[in-house]
Amino acid sequence: MAQLNMVQAINQALGEEMERDDRVVLLGEDVGRDGGVFRVTEGLQERFGAERVLDTPLSESAIMGAAIGMAAYGLRPVAEIQFLGFIYSAFEQLAAHAARLRSRSRGRYSCPLVVRTPYGAGIKAPELHEESAESIFCQIPGLKVVVPSGPYSAKGLLLASLRDPDPVLFLEPTRLYRLLREEVPEGEYLLELGRAKVARAGKAVTVIAWGSMLERVLKSVAAYDAEVIDLLTLNPFDVEAVLTSVKKTGRAVIVHEAAKTCGLGAEIAATIAEEAMLYLRAPVLRVTAPDAPVPLAKLMDYYLPSTQQIQAAVAEVLKY
């Protein structure tokens, strides 16, 4: 088995699936000749041709809308939006159409579409290149939202997304692209969407995270008896895994790099309150970014949840 980083793992997943299924077609800005600005699609146009790896004009709405038409026609399009911060002009296509086509046509048409996009902060890039607006997309009932936390989960989740009958927004944490290497098996393995993973077992407190925050959480809680849940799919999120853990530990801390107000942490905390209130020994805490726009590099350390903040929250709930 090879040690791969996340860029290589995603590239491998795309290549293997394109090999297996000729309905899979990639489209986006700079994905072909250039291999994507992060090189995630490197070599795929050479391997599969310009008809299957399309360099599109600079048109996010047309990329998304065209992908819907392709999907409804029977292909398996993989649309790349170059950065999550540039998806907004395609939001209408995604929210009003991709996520509703099955429902609007009462099942006549479906939209098996994967939208891949780099997401998250910590790479010293220009404005709008480090957004983490995942909760906006989690409010769309027909859409699945997936966030891998490392190379292994990236490949398994992407393969599952590519086989999914409905649209999936696949958010790739840019900070992790080359940060971690893991054993990634060649060939097929699917990680079921909607399933969280216990990334570390523990008894005293449950810490819930995803994407690039998982890595930070695991580092931060080394000295605590903490159970860490890697959510992996944000919508639908794995309620059962969260509740099972919280019922055991009686304490929960949710960590995300998006702004606090109406972040996904709110949904998770509310679910815990509804379903496991009587098991709780402490208030549910959130460690998040503040309610400020994602800043440029000079302010980033003040923005992203830090190890100290995560440890302080864990220590706080353990006081109860």
Place this chain on the structure above:
Amino acid sequence: MPQDIIASFEVLRLGILDDNGNIDETLMPSLSDLEIGRMYEAMVLARTFDERAVALQREGRLGTYPQISGQEAAQVGSAFAIAATDWIFPSFREMGVQLTLGYPAAQLLQYWTGDERGQLGPQRLNIFPLCVAVGSQIPQAVGAALAARYRRDPIAVVAYFGDGATSKGDFHEAFNMAGVFRLPVVFICQNNQWAISVPLKNQTASASLAQKAIGYGFPGIQVDGNDVFAVYSAARQALDKARSGAGPTFIECLTYRMADHTTADDAGRYRSPEEVNLWRTRDPIVRLQRFLTARGLWSEQSGKEVKARAIGIIDAAVQEMEAIAPPAAAELFTGTRKTLSPRQAEQRKGR
């Protein structure tokens, strides 16, 4: 008649200064030697800024930076036609425009270090914050033009953008609205022929970008974007026309991105050195130098002096920029809202 031609159109291309530095006297705008000298200095300043910014980035003293080299004539020529009361909506690759209009070099550098305080331009300039989301500034310029007319202010609004931006819906929606309302707006596209790795021919099937304006009911003109006189002349006319209430104009400046897309890009992956070398021979600064030399207005010595002055200005700007204390955490919230929410106020105090 059952079949008839209901529309036909021509698209003008304007060039005044050729590669050898010769001009077409009949098309030459009225500019004094002094003014031409100032244009040259502004172009050299823009180039010098760019060179320094790249050097600073390589040393880790600046963040990712989008080079402007090759586009100095398009930027300086158009900026020279802009009046202090006009409003400007730049993209992210407009440092030559900003500098020419008097935006402090230190603040531009500060921005590109990853410090958004660099976006706070001087009060006297009506320059919008630079725009990273491609094309999204174009409809905003249309709105400013609508407001200027509502107020009966005889100003023009200028939107800058690249060839890639012409593929965005915002470009088309903005053009359409500007045409319908006949607004005092000038659209300036620097067609540098690349949008990261995507060449112009994969961006549009149209023979020119200029002609896209025709479909929206106003004129488009293509100018030699490496010819500072042609750019100035076209911009001047379009701005005068806008200010006089005669509606919008689209100016396509055909130029070339001589450098990588940004310091994070490697253009060697997708374009040939031959193409880049060809365009190097069309360097807009060298072209103007040839003109000035023939006029007896340029020599090796005077050229060195201009460069030395530009280096002096940028040296001072770098020093000033590096003396600025890093932003404090509370800066995160600056301008988030006029009045922070109670939660934001708490967070600002140090969560």
